[in-house]
Amino acid sequence: MxxxxxxxxxxxxxxxxxxxxxxxxxxxxxxxxxxxxxDVVKTTYTINTQKNIREEGYRIAFISDLHFRTTMNETTLEQYCREIEMEHPDFVVLCGDIVDEQTNLLDLQKVFQTLSTIQSDYGVFFVYGNHDRASYNPKADFTPEQLTQILEQNGIHILQEENYSITEDFTIIGREDWYTRDSTITAKQLLTNVDTTNFLLLLDHQPRNLSENAAAGYDLQLSGHTHGGQIWPVGLITDLLGFGEMNYGYRKIDNFQVIVSCGLGGWGYPIRTGYHSEYVIIDIQKDPPVS
CATH class of the missing domain: 1.20.5 (Single alpha-helices involved in coiled-coils or other helix-helix interfaces)
Structure with missing residues (x-):
């Protein structure tokens, strides 16, 4: 022995x-x-609101941080678009970093042409992330002007410090990316000419200034940018050291709610050990009347 x-x-x-x-x-x-x-998964959330929205509520398809084509080609993206379409969203939001410095002009055209085919009642809305305009690569294959032109050609609504009311009770407000926007424009100022009795959806690539956004009167914020840390334990470390306000998931601050997605893809290399890649389906429902 x-x-x-x-x-x-x-x-x-x-x-x-x-x-x-x-x-x-x-x-x-x-x-x-x-x-x-x-292995892309579908993540779902249900958001309840006291706002007087329509009885059937709203369904949002939420995509961020694809970084096309780090992890997939247009054929695979097409498959996910059809999956999302089967969820019957009322509208689609693209919350930044759909492309980046490594995307070439042809792929830029393909990705937004494909995403624009997702059928919905009110269309596709886009806000810029810190990578979309290829700001970190002076030799990028496309210009910011070409990006804007391609978005507009595909009927995608670009929101830069502006609002868009899809119905009489629902308004979308889109922010410029935190790194490039005018820091003197506050979240509250963006609501100056907005009916605040509407449900107010804020699209902001980076999950920052959450307390300020809550105080301003927004109902829901959708963000990406963090990739959920992408490689463990990056997200855990940033949370512990307080480097970011929110890394991933859901948070509620009084009547203000926040959802941060880890993204449909990833940046730099096709590996993530924090969370699975995801697209997000959000149902917004009116609170039942108090008896």
């Missing part, structure tokens, strides 16, 4: 010294990360 135990201990020592253990663990983590990035 003692002899067998010594042989096993010797075997484990040889395996350990060979360096196979860290190699195996690295392969395991990379494989899991590749799976999480490419």
């Amino acid at each position: 003692i002899c067998k135990l010594r042989k096993r201990q010797g075997l484990w020592k040889r395996v350990y010294r060979s360096g196979l253990v860290p190699i195996f663990l690295t392969i395991l983590v990379l494989g899991y990360g590749y799976y999480c990035m490419h």
